[in-house]
Amino acid sequence: MSEHANLLKRHRAVMPSWMALNYQDPIEIVGGKGNRVTDAEGKGYLDFFTGILTNMLGYDVPEVREAVERQLATGVVHTSTAYLLRGQIELAEKIARLSGIPDAKVFFTNSGTEANETALLLAAYARRSQQVLAMRQSYHGRSFAATGVTGNRAWTNVSFSPLDVHFLHGADRHLPQFAGMSDERYIDACVQDLRHVLATATGGDVAALIAEPIQGVGGFTMPPDGLFAAYKSVLDESGVLFISDEVQTGWGRTGQSFWGIGGHGVTPDMMTFAKGLGNGFAVGGVVARGDLMDGLHAVGISTFGGNPISMAAANATLDYVLDHDLQANAARRGATIIGGLASARERLPIVRDVRGKGLMFAVELGDPRTGEPSAPLAAAVMEATRERGLLVGKGGLYGNVVRMAPPMTLTDAEAVEGLGILIASLEAVNEEAAS
Incomplete structure (x- = not known):
């Protein structure tokens, strides 16, 4: 049994069933530096959800x-x-x-x-x-x-x-x-x-x-x-x-x-x-x-x-x-990511909407045939981004929204990297949904 699977078994024995966990195979985060984290099995991720918008500056910030x-x-x-x-x-x-x-x-x-x-x-x-x-x-x-x-x-x-x-x-x-x-x-x-x-x-x-x-x-x-x-x-x-x-x-x-x-x-x-x-x-x-x-x-x-x-x-x-004027940084990095997602939306039928301000943005997913909200597609995108090394969140009235709020210290290179993973993940899920 893997480290994560063993911990999940223990979690389910003593924690309430209504306590939500991300991913089909939940992970434990054991290390962090800058805007990246590492799980208990040694895999690294760029973090675009920051403990539900909480690690605003990222991890291990010397000043803090x-x-x-x-x-x-x-x-x-x-x-x-x-x-x-x-x-x-x-x-x-x-x-x-x-x-x-x-x-x-x-x-x-x-x-x-x-x-x-x-x-x-x-x-x-x-x-x-x-x-x-x-x-x-x-x-x-x-x-x-x-x-x-x-x-x-x-x-x-x-x-x-x-x-x-x-x-x-x-x-x-x-x-x-x-x-x-x-x-x-x-x-x-x-x-x-x-x-x-x-x-x-x-x-x-x-x-x-x-x-x-x-x-x-x-x-x-x-x-x-x-x-x-x-x-x-x-x-x-x-x-x-x-x-x-x-x-x-x-x-x-x-x-x-x-x-x-x-x-x-x-x-x-x-x-x-x-x-x-x-x-x-x-x-x-x-x-x-x-x-x-x-x-x-x-x-x-x-x-x-x-x-x-x-x-x-x-x-x-x-x-x-x-x-460090992180408000201005949020505006710049958010424009890069939101703009890139909005451009990709035109060729991705599963994407119903791209929205956000600064480093607070989301992609809404829907069935490409009916246009109805699709929680399974949002879950699939989350799994796809995790596999590619990016952590994101979810939400929406119908559970069909992938929402993201990276650290406000996000660099231009990290914004481009995260955008690339997001688009690749959306393309993969879109292709599977069309088949």
């Missing part, structure tokens, strides 16, 4: 490693938020300044799920309402309230929620009623639907709209730029708050703006963040208007949120992003 080692050397791994935490304060100062939110304050958590729970609590308390608006096809985490605002049945286990949630259009232009619409007409249709939802489905005050500028698990689907500005103009009429879920779109990854919501020309009341900020260390949080953050009357702490080790890693990671 040394910052963590300096903190470890002090002997202080944890104190809790009951004490002053210098690294937490320094990071909060940077994030508040970068957020663009007036009088911003920051609360740190351990994950995006916790961050979204916190933002929903702040909104519900401020507005004295448990009514929330969310987007169809969205994903916001695996906890009780977070699944309540998740608009994708594959990720929602129960039909009830502590929130009263109504789902909006905005990232579903594939639906027949929106076929052929320009961006302007689609935005207008969505805004009219929002007004109708507020007039018919809600009762009194609504707490907030929570939305991802680019839907992660949804397969990197996204609304046209300007939709959320149009939504916010309606929400502002009755004081409804806007929460931008930046767990996957933050820190310049889209190349277009430092926060994903920047593409819409609007400043939200709150933003949630996590994943890439710690470059592999657990960190999440909320940055919000000071009055919203200070509004809670009950005492609160976060035992592990903002801990010294994660703060050391996050400060070093954010400094690296800013010092």
Whole structure:
């Protein structure tokens, strides 16, 4: 039995069956350097999924490693938020300044799920309402309230929620009623639907709209730029708050703006963040208007949120992003890959769509005969890329999307290499599907 097969057998004996694993024969990653990783059987890969958008700078980055080692050397791994935490304060100062939110304050958590729970609590308390608006096809985490605002049945286990949630259009232009619409007409249709939802489905005050500028698990689907500005103009009429879920779109990854919501020309009341900020260390949080953050009357702490080790890693990671202008790098490398995939699409009938911004892009797969979404084709492309030495991810409402988010340190040579593997893999799967 191979090393991977033996570990998989042990995994299945003690881990939950619903815990998803990539690939028909799952792999263990045991080493990493730069933007490449090595599995337990010695095979190397260029990583285009980075632990689900988390290893934002790649692996074994000296600046991050040394910052963590300096903190470890002090002997202080944890104190809790009951004490002053210098690294937490320094990071909060940077994030508040970068957020663009007036009088911003920051609360740190351990994950995006916790961050979204916190933002929903702040909104519900401020507005004295448990009514929330969310987007169809969205994903916001695996906890009780977070699944309540998740608009994708594959990720929602129960039909009830502590929130009263109504789902909006905005990232579903594939639906027949929106076929052929320009961006302007689609935005207008969505805004009219929002007004109708507020007039018919809600009762009194609504707490907030929570939305991802680019839907992660949804397969990197996204609304046209300007939709959320149009939504916010309606929400502002009755004081409804806007929460931008930046767990996957933050820190310049889209190349277009430092926060994903920047593409819409609007400043939200709150933003949630996590994943890439710690470059592999657990960190999440909320940055919000000071009055919203200070509004809670009950005492609160976060035992592990903002801990010294994660703060050391996050400060070093954010400094690296800013010092090396990785937002600009994401724009350049993303243009190479997205442009190459878009050109190849014309001769690949299995490809329904190529989309993305910066180093956040996806290929949607469909049956070449019927055009219907095809999860098996997406799985086949994932296997083909792994065989050729490239790690990618998956998603989409129908499980038919291969989604990718390489490290923001990706070089031009690596972008060209990854693009070549992607196209070769798509060609191989396309040929097999046609036979």
